[in-house]
Amino acid sequence: MKLLAVCFVIAALPVHGHVGSPDVFFEGNAGPYRLLITIRPPQVVPGVAEIEIRSASPDVRQIHIVPLRLGFKGAQFAPVPDVAQPSHEDPQFYTGALWLMATGSWQVRVDVDGAQGPGRISVPVPALATRVAGMQKAMAAILLPLALVLCFGLVSIAGAAVRDAMLDPGKRPDPARVRRARIVMAVTAVLVAVGLWFGNSWWNLEAGFYSRIIFKPLQLKASVDGGRLVLQLEDPGWLNRRTDDLLPDHNHLMHLYVIHVPEMDLVWHLHPERGADANFEQRLPPMPAGRYALYGDVVHANGLAETASGEIELPPTAGSPLIGDDAAGTGPPVANADYTRTSSPLARGYRMVWVRGEGKLRARQPYEFRFRLEDGQGKPADNVQLYMGMLGHAAFVSADRSVFAHVHPSGSVPMPAIELAQPENPHAGMAMQSGLPAEASFPYGFPKSGAYRIFVQMKRAGEIVTGVFDAQVEP
Numbered sequence: 029m030k031l032l033a034v035c036f037v038i039a040a041l042p043v044h045g046h047v048g049s050p051d052v053f054f055e056g057n058a059g060p061y062r063l064l065i066t067i068r069p070p071q072v073v074p075g076v077a078e079i080e081i082r083s084a085s086p087d088v089r090q091i092h093i094v095p096l097r098l099g100f101k102g103a104q105f106a107p108v109p110d111v112a113q114p115s116h117e118d119p120q121f122y123t124g125a126l127w128l129m130a131t132g133s134w135q136v137r138v139d140v141d142g143a144q145g146p147g148r149i150s151v152p153v154p155a156l157a158t159r160v161a162g163m164q165k166a167m168a169a170i171l172l173p174l175a176l177v178l179c180f181g182l183v184s185i186a187g188a189a190v191r192d193a194m195l196d197p198g199k200r201p202d203p204a205r206v207r208r209a210r211i212v213m214a215v216t217a218v219l220v221a222v223g224l225w226f227g228n229s230w231w232n233l234e235a236g237f238y239s240r241i242i243f244k245p246l247q248l249k250a251s252v253d254g255g256r257l258v259l260q261l262e263d264p265g266w267l268n269r270r271t272d273d274l275l276p277d278h279n280h281l282m283h284l285y286v287i288h289v290p291e292m293d294l295v296w297h298l299h300p301e302r303g304a305d306a307n308f309e310q311r312l313p314p315m316p317a318g319r320y321a322l323y324g325d326v327v328h329a330n331g332l333a334e335t336a337s338g339e340i341e342l343p344p345t346a347g348s349p350l351i352g353d354d355a356a357g358t359g360p361p362v363a364n365a366d367y368t369r370t371s372s373p374l375a376r377g378y379r380m381v382w383v384r385g386e387g388k389l390r391a392r393q394p395y396e397f398r399f400r401l402e403d404g405q406g407k408p409a410d411n412v413q414l415y416m417g418m419l420g421h422a423a424f425v426s427a428d429r430s431v432f433a434h435v436h437p438s439g440s441v442p443m444p445a446i447e448l449a450q451p452e453n454p455h456a457g458m459a460m461q462s463g464l465p466a467e468a469s470f471p472y473g474f475p476k477s478g479a480y481r482i483f484v485q486m487k488r489a490g491e492i493v494t495g496v497f498d499a500q501v502e503p
C-alpha cells in the first residue's frame with residue numbers, strides 16, 4: 029500500500045531559467061531558411077521533448093532533428109536523426125518528439141533540406157526534471173487488485189501444492205496434510221510480505237535518488253550596503269552545480285531585473301558586477317522605499333541558463349545615476365492594467381507601440397510579439413541602435429510573479445548558449461541588419477493563462493527606453 033502511496037507523490041516545484049516558463053522559443057536562420065522553433069522540454073528526465081518548427085519559406089523539403097549534449101567535451105555518439113513530420117493543414121509547420129536521456133544542457137540540431145540547399149541550426153534546451161511523475165489513479169486502480177490477486181494466489185497455490193498435489197483424485201486430505209499446508213501458507217505469506225517490504229524500500233530509495241535530480245533553482249540573497257545592492261547566489265544543492273562558472277552575456281555575468289512589487293510600476297534592468305568575494309554588487313539608482321522582486325539571469329559554462337530570484341525590502345535610496353547598459357522604466361500600477369492599451373508613452377513625445385492583432389492571446393501558443401518605436405508624429409523612430417547587441421530586450425512577467433521570462437528577438441535562449449550551440453556561426457540567433465528598423469519582434473508563448481506585464485526595452489539615439497504593456501492570456 030505504501031508502495032502505491034509513494035506513487036501519488038507529485039512535487040510541484042518552480043521551474044528553471046526563465047522562472048515558470050520552461051518552453052524554449054527560438055527564431056533564427058538555418059542556412060537560407062528562417063525558422064521559428066518551439067521546444068517543450070519534458071518535466072521528467074529521461075523524457076520526451078516536443079518540437080514544433082514553422083518555416084517562413086515554402087521551399088523546405090524535409091527537416092531532420094536530433095538531440096545532442098551541449099557544452100560537452102568529448103566524442104558524442106549522436107543518435108540517428110528523426111524526420112520532423114509536416115502538418116497536413118499547414119505544410120510549413122513541422123512537429124517531432126525527441127527523447128532527452130539525461131539531466132543537463134542539451135541542444136536540438138535542426139537540419140533543413142530544401143530548394144535552396146541544406147541549412148543547419150542548433151537550439152539549446154535544458155533537460156531538467158521539475159517534478160516526480162505520479163501514477164495515474166486509473167492505473168493504480170487496475171494494478172492494486174492485480175497485485176492482491178497475485179499475493180493471495182501465491183499463498184493459496186503454495187498451500188494447495190502441499191495439501192492436494194500428491195493426493196489421488198477424489199481423496200480428501202488428512203489432518204496432517206492440512207496442518208502442513210497451513211504452515212506452508214503462513215511461511216509463504218511471510219515471504220510475500222518480506223518481498224513487498226523489500227520492493228517498497230527499493231522504490232523509496234529510487235524515489236529519493238530521483239528527488240535529488242529535481243531541479244532546484246539558484247536563490248538570490250540580497251542585502252543593501254551603503255547604496256549598493258549586494259547579491260549572493262545561493263545554491264540549494266542540485267547535482268554538482270557551480271556558481272563560479274558563469275559565462276558573460278554581452279559583457280555582463282548577470283542581467284538583473286528589479287521590479288517594484290506588487291504594483292510592477294517601476295522596473296530596472298541592471299548589470300551587477302562580480303565582487304572580490306564572489307558576490308555580485310550593483311550601485312543602486314534612485315529608488316523609492318518599497319518591496320522589490322529580483323530576477324538575475326546567469327548562464328553556466330555548459331550553456332545552462334538559470335534565473336536566480338529573490339526579494340528585498342529597500343529603504344528610500346538616493347542612489348547614483350544609471351550608467352552603461354543599465355536602464356529604468358515606469359508604467360501604471362498593474363492593478364489598473366488596461367489590456368487593450370497598445371501604446372506606451374516615452375520621453376519627448378516618443379512612444380512604443382505594441383503591434384498586435386485582434387485575436388485573443390492563448391496559453392502555450394507561440395507568438396511573434398512586435399513593438400515599434402514611434403516619434404511624436406507617429407512615424408517610425410530614426411536613429412535606433414542595438415541595445416546590448418539586440419534590437420530589443422523584453423521581460424514577460426505574470427502579475428502573480430510565478431512567471432518571468434527574459435526574451436530577445438532570437439527568442440528565450442541566452443546568447444552564450446546560442447554561441448555554444450553553433451560554434452561555426454555564433455550569430456545565428458541575431459538579427460544583423462544595416463540601418464536598424466524601429467521595430468523589434470520577440471518569439472514567445474505564455475506558459476499559462478492569467479495577467480501578464482511586458483517590459484520592452486529598445487535603444488534610440490543613445491538612450492534606452494522602456495515600454496510597459498499588459499496582456500490577458502486565455503487558457
Ligand SMILES: [Cu+2]
Nearest residue numbers: 421422434436
Ligand atoms: Cu536581454
